[in-house]
Amino acid sequence: MPNTQQTISNSKIIVFVVFVCAALMTSLFVYHASQKPAQPALSPEIGMLFPAPRDIKSFELATANNQPFTEKDFYHHWTLLFFGFTHCASVCPTTLDLMNRAYSGLHEKYPDLRVVLISVDPERDTPESLAKYTQSYNPDFIGVTGKIQEIRKLQSQLGIYAARDPDANGDNYQIQHTSSILLINPQGKWAGLFKFGLKPDELVKGVSASLGTQL
16 A cells, blocks of 8 residues: 555656646747747848847938938938939939838828938039929938038948949939938837839838838
């Protein structure tokens, strides 16, 4: 009889140990699953989000309305940022038209969303011409220009390429430049980018997915 009781006791201990181990394994699984970052729901054909948004260091530019524009102007709202110029033959008109057609749907859902064009051609893009250019696409769009050194400083942080066509003569030149649309988050950090040549519904879908992931 004592042997039987001892066997029962041993069985209870084994069952208890197995239960504790299973509980620990389940807890560890749940913990690691909760620590795993959510995967961005953004198609690579549309763009990409960075695993960790990247800091933007200080810079000093000005809006087309002659108001200061610094890294602080990216705070507290989402921004779609594009680098271009008013004499651009095709890339800039295509992109600004795209953002204008997508903007109404995005603005309804994200009323604080801003669209900013920074000129890579400050020699020709006066504040007046830049304001006229951006507002011809949408009165809410913001044109930004400034000293070329400050523009280059920001370009280098964001990986933006821009160079004059070497075959151009005089003031009649084009500038080859990065055509991506950059996404800046409300903390003023570079969060991702969208590819050139998207359709309006693709940009709306991409931005909505990105903002939903990172809110």
